[in-house]
Amino acid sequence: MLAGEQGRARRWALRHQIEVGEFFDARDFVPVAQAHVMADTESLGEEGVRWLEGLAALTPEECRVRVPTITDPRGVDFDTYKRLGQTDAMADIEARAIRAFEALGVLMTNTCINYQTVLPPVRGEHLAMGDTGVVVYSNSVMGARSNFEGGPSALAAGLTGRTPRYGFHLDTHRAGTRHFHIGRAPRGLADWGALGGIVGRATNSYWEVPVIGGIERAPNSDELKHFGAALASFGSVALFHMPGVTPEAPTRDAAFQGRPIPAATMIGEAEFEEFYTSYAAKGDRVDVVVFGAPQLSLLEIEKLAGLLDGREVHSATTLVVTTSPEVKFAADRMGLTRRIEQAGGIVAAGICFYQSYAREMAEANGWQRLVTNSAKLVNIIAGYGYKPTLAATEQCVDCAVSGRIV
Amino acid sequence: MPIVLKCHKGIGPTVTGVALVADDNFSARYDLDRINGTFSRPAHKLYGERYVDRILVLVTAKGGVASAWMLREIAARGMAPKAIIFDRANTILAQGAAFAGMALVDRFEAGDPTRLIRNGDELRIEPANGLVAILNRE
Numbered sequence: 001m002l003a004g005e006q007g008r009a010r011r012w013a014l015r016h017q018i019e020v021g022e023f024f025d026a027r028d029f030v031p032v033a034q035a036h037v038m039a040d041t042e043s044l045g046e047e048g049v050r051w052l053e054g055l056a057a058l059t060p061e062e063c064r065v066r067v068p069t070i071t072d073p074r075g076v077d078f079d080t081y082k083r084l085g086q087t088d089a090m091a092d093i094e095a096r097a098i099r100a101f102e103a104l105g106v107l108m109t110n111t112c113i114n115y116q117t118v119l120p121p122v123r124g125e126h127l128a129m130g131d132t133g134v135v136v137y138s139n140s141v142m143g144a145r146s147n148f149e150g151g152p153s154a155l156a157a158g159l160t161g162r163t164p165r166y167g168f169h170l171d172t173h174r175a176g177t178r179h180f181h182i183g184r185a186p187r188g189l190a191d192w193g194a195l196g197g198i199v200g201r202a203t204n205s206y207w208e209v210p211v212i213g214g215i216e217r218a219p220n221s222d223e224l225k226h227f228g229a230a231l232a233s234f235g236s237v238a239l240f241h242m243p244g245v246t247p248e249a250p251t252r253d254a255a256f257q258g259r260p261i262p263a264a265t266m267i268g269e270a271e272f273e274e275f276y277t278s279y280a281a282k283g284d285r286v287d288v289v290v291f292g293a294p295q296l297s298l299l300e301i302e303k304l305a306g307l308l309d310g311r312e313v314h315s316a317t318t319l320v321v322t323t324s325p326e327v328k329f330a331a332d333r334m335g336l337t338r339r340i341e342q343a344g345g346i347v348a349a350g351i352c353f354y355q356s357y358a359r360e361m362a363e364a365n366g367w368q369r370l371v372t373n374s375a376k377l378v379n380i381i382a383g384y385g386y387k388p389t390l391a392a393t394e395q396c397v398d399c400a401v402s403g404r405i406v
Numbered sequence: 407m408p409i410v411l412k413c414h415k416g417i418g419p420t421v422t423g424v425a426l427v428a429d430d431n432f433s434a435r436y437d438l439d440r441i442n443g444t445f446s447r448p449a450h451k452l453y454g455e456r457y458v459d460r461i462l463v464l465v466t467a468k469g470g471v472a473s474a475w476m477l478r479e480i481a482a483r484g485m486a487p488k489a490i491i492f493d494r495a496n497t498i499l500a501q502g503a504a505f506a507g508m509a510l511v512d513r514f515e516a517g518d519p520t521r522l523i524r525n526g527d528e529l530r531i532e533p534a535n536g537l538v539a540i541l542n543r544e
Contacts, residue, residue, distance in 0.1 A: 019504045023417055024497070043435070043472040045479035130471050147497045150474020152505040167497060204431070205466055206496035236431070236468040236496050355472075380470070383436045383447035 001160065007062030009055050009104075013156035020153060021164025030126045030165040034068050035158035036114060037106060038130035039151040040355040041075035041093045048151075049097050056103035064105035069158030070118060071101065072131045073295065073322070073352035074110050080348040084320070085364030090357055106158065110350030111324035112294045115142065116221055118326075123247050126169055128157030132232035133225065133294050133376065135168075139239040141224050143247035145169045148206070148238055167206075168238055174248060175257035176211035176241050178203050183268035185216050186227075189300070190392045192219065193226040193375025194275045198267055200235030211241045211255040213264060218245050222297050229294050230375035279378050279390045282405050285316070287367040289400040291393075292322030292353045293377040300393075301331045301347075305339040307397040313344030314403030318365065321347045345400075353377065358384040371399045408530075409540040411522060413491075416511030416533030417503045422541070423488035425527040426460035428452045429520050432490070432499070434473035434480070443485045461489045461531065463523045467496040474498050477506035489531050491538065493518045509533050 002018075004011045017029070041049065055063050076086055076094040098108060109118050112131045115138055121127055123143030129135045130149050138144040147167040149157060157163045167173055180199050186192045195212075203210045210231070219227065219242075231237045241249035249255035291304060301323060313319045321340060323331065328349035331337045337347045354377060361367065362385055370386045372378060373396050378388035389405055398406045428451040439446035443458040467473070477499075480486040489509035490499060503510035509531045516522055519538070523529065528541040 016501075016504055019417060020497070020501050022415065023495075023500045023504075038471045039475065040472070043475040043479070045475075045482070047479045047482035048475050051478075132470055148471055150471045150498045150501040150505075152474055152478075153497075153501040204468070205494065207494060233470065234468075236466065380436055382449065383438070385446070 007058060009058055009063040010159050013159040016152060016156050017160060017164050021166060024164065024166035026164035026166040028165050029162040030169050031162050032067060032126050032128045032157050034070065034119065035065070035128040035149070035154045036070050036072060036130045036134055037151050037154045037158070038072040039097065040073060041090065041097050042355060042357050043151070044097060046093070049093055049100065052097060052100035056100040063103065065158035066161040067158055069106045069155070070109040070114055071106060072112050073355050074350050075356050077348040077351045080346055083346055084348070084356070085361050086357060109324070112352055113225065113297060113324055116297055117324050128154050128163045130154040132238070133229035135238050136228040136232040136240065137225060139168055140228060140241065140246050173207070174239060175209060175259055176255040177208045178210040179262045179264040180210055180212045181264040181266050182212060182214035183266055184272060186223070188392050189222060189226045190373040190375065190390055191272065192223040193230040193373070194272055194390065195267065196227040196230030197234045197375040197379065198271050198275055200231040200233065200237055202265060203235040203237050206236045206238055208237065209239050209241065210237060211243065211249065211252065213243055213252060215242050215245055222300055225294050226374065230379070233376040233379045276390055279388055281369065281387065281389050284369050284405045286371050286399045286403055286405055287369045288318045288320060288365070289396050290320050290353050290370060290372045290374070290377060291396070292320070293374040293380070295352055296321060296323045296327065298327050298330050301327065301336050303393065304397070305336045307394060308340055308343035308345060311343055311401050313400045317400050317403045319345040319400040320353060321345055322352050323347065323349060325349045354380045354384070358386070362386060371396050371405060407544055409543050411519065411538045411540070412515045413511045413536050413538060414513035415536045416509065416531070417500060418489070418507055418509035418533050420530065420532045421489050421509045422528070422530045423459060423461040425463050425523050425525060425529050426452065426455060426457060427463040427520055427523055427525045430464055431466050431468040432462065432464045433468050433470060434476035435470050436468070440476065440480050440485060457487050458485055459488050461491060461529050462487045463491045463519050465493045465518065465520055467492065467499040471498050474502040474505060477502040477508055481506045481508060491519050491523070491531070493520065511536065511538060
């Protein structure tokens, strides 16, 4: 492969993987079962799209991926981009990127909830996952093994069928290193995200593994999704353990792999309140309410449709829901999309808001104050010029209807 | 004799440049206005600072995977930092530096580089040898 006998794409991929592997002292490679590529066009830019087109111009033997390779959310949903204030130029570059990926044999799943909708990872399975939320969920909730693989590295793994064996592929990096105890049960998705944000801020390193005790009941997949996504976003964390809940932590001792257990940091009402207060803006006008980051499951969409039934989004406020193409198809079929759009909402498929030219959308629509139930989104979106507020799902809907933060 | 700091073998070419230092973390997507070349997240300690052609010296990488593409994209437009020095890199920034051909080093023998290197220091980074020289100090 390195000599180029299997083509230029695979030679580039292996060279890239060796450079990264040496940086992290990897001793060898490990075969991967799937790769997941984060490659929205805002991140790629013209340079990245041209680079992909260069790969795609090679012969199929040279450039097609060797293991199932799927995609994270895209920059544009062709059905809704005009309503979101995105431009034809954005749609054009998106179409070019899709053509290139298809030539490489990549499946355009366009989702950051592939563990709920495509093929859930299995304990011990080695993967090359992009999207930090996908990695932390795959590692922690499913017990699979992946590092954060950025777009080029995930694509390299798709082309070679392997990845350097470092970080969370190794047992030694999977032991708990930090200890937290929850004294106040989270009460909804925003709370689970807030908890992820609190633990993430305190952990603040890719190489630390927080262990979270005091969980009173097994959280569901959407709750763990919001927790993990916020944990990864605030703290760059790729693995957590919840004793009694997650597979590598049947007990607290197992979570720490038998090593000494550090004293626990307590998280109670005061920590939650402080977290919400840092994003509070009661009474402010609301420009946009976003449900996404991560994309919504079918059950989240069903709940939202119920909250919006018989109500109308304020004329000065935009309500955006982002989900995967598969969930959108199901929501269309079950009449959920119609119910949300009847209330004035927009249901977009295959995007996740912050990966969709958020700055340009804000400028085009005059958006500044954003309300969401996603702790991950409030962390990211301020860098794009928004003023974000975190609120419970029900409160987000009330804000959308009244046009003010309630 | 300049001060020489030893670190782990890094990624990318030998470069010289001026340090921009903060006791804070880094994500190209979260923290940067990549069009204007400034730090744009209000909570970041380098908020408002121009980063183009500087050597960023920060604690660690955080957040999303987008930086893996973005370093090459901003380099292609001449809007990239010259190099990045971390106390501890995460995988994304290492992968992004490799993809962009940008110098990146971390894991210093003497500890956290944000405490060893001062804002405005003139640096030479030799990733292949695991060395950073502070040229303006002895």
